[in-house]
Amino acid sequence: MPMLSSAALLRLVLLAAPLDASALSAPPGCVTGTSHLELTEDTHGEAYAVCIHPGLSTGFFFDTKVGRVELAGRERFRVVEGETGLALVPTRALTQAERVPMAVFFQDGMTPASARFLLVVHPSEAARQVEVIRQPRPPASCGEGEQQARAEARQCQEDKARLEARCSGQLGMLGLIAQRLLGEGGIVDKNITRSVTSRPGNTLTSIKARGYRSATARLEEGREVVRLALELELKNNGSTPWMPGGAVLLGPQGVEWKVLGVWQQEPMTPGARRTVGVELEMTVEEARGTFTLKLWSEDASGGGELFDGVIFP
DSSP states (O other): OOBOOHHHHHHHHHHHSOOOOTTSOOOTTOBOEEEEEEEOTTTTTSEEEEEEOTTOOEEEEESSOEEEEEETTGGGEEEEEOSSEEEEEEOTTSOTTOEEEEEEEESSOOSSOEEEEEEEEOSSOOEEEEEEEESSOOHHHHHTHHHHHHHHHHHHHHHHHHHHHHHTOOOHHHHHHHTTOOOTTOEEEEEOTTTOEEOTTOSEEEEEEEEEEEEEEEEETTEEEEEEEEEEEEEEOSSSOBOEEEEEEEOTTSOEEEOSEEEOSSOBOTTOEEEEEEEEEEETTTTOSOEEEEEEETTOOSSOEEEEEEOOO
C-alpha cells in the first residue's frame, strides 16, 4: 500500500483537527459549540448538559482554580487538567445518548463550591468550549478591582491555550500522535478517483478522490478501531456558492455512519473546484466494502449530494 505524501499528510492533519459542527442540529438537552454558564447559589446544584462525541475534544474553563474533578467512568476518557480548566476526549467505549455525570470542585472555598455537568454522547457533535463563572462574585474578589479581573482573564486565556495545545492543538505528525491517530504502520492512502461516481442530479461533480486509513491503537469490544478520511476534489456546477453543512456515509447494508467532521477551506463558487474532506472512525471489519457519501450544504438546500463507490485502503 502506498505511503502518504507530505501534501496529503498535511491535508489529513487538517481533517484530524477539531471541527466546528455547530451547523448540525443537536439533540434536545445538551449544548454544542461554545457556551457560557453562570453559577449562582440557587443553580449550582443543577447538572448542566454538555454534548460530547468520541474522538472530539471538549474544554471546560473556570474563573477560579480547580480542586478536584469527579468523572464517572474516567478510564473511558483522555483527560488533561490545568489550574483553571480541563479538556477531555471520550473514547468509542461510550454509547450513543449515554449520559455521564461530572462534578468539578473549586479550591477557594467560596460558594458555589462546585459545578455539575451531565455529559451527553451525541452521534456526531461535541461542545467545543464551556466557560463557567460564578455569580455573584465573593466580596473580597470584587474589591480587588479591575486590575485583578484582567489578570484572571489573562490567566484563563493562557490556561485555555495550554490545554488546547496539549490536547488537540499540535500540528503535523505530532498532532496525529497526540490524538493517538498514528498507529503501527502509519497512514496509508489509495487513489479512488475511478471508483467514485457522482449521482445524476448532483450539483457537485467528483473530479478526484482519495481515501486514507490510520490505526488508532484503540479497541472497541475487542476489535481494532481505525480512523478513516476521504478527500474529494469537487466542481460546483450550480449557480450559487456551496459550503458543506454535514455528511453521512452509507454502508453496504444501508447502515449510516456519522462523520466526525467535514472540512472545506472556503466556499465553492459557481464553476470553481474545491477540496472537501470528511473523517470518521470504524472498526477494521466495518471499514471493508464500498460506501456512498452523502453531503449537504450549510443552508440545507436541495436533497444532498451523493457519491457512490467510496472505498478505503
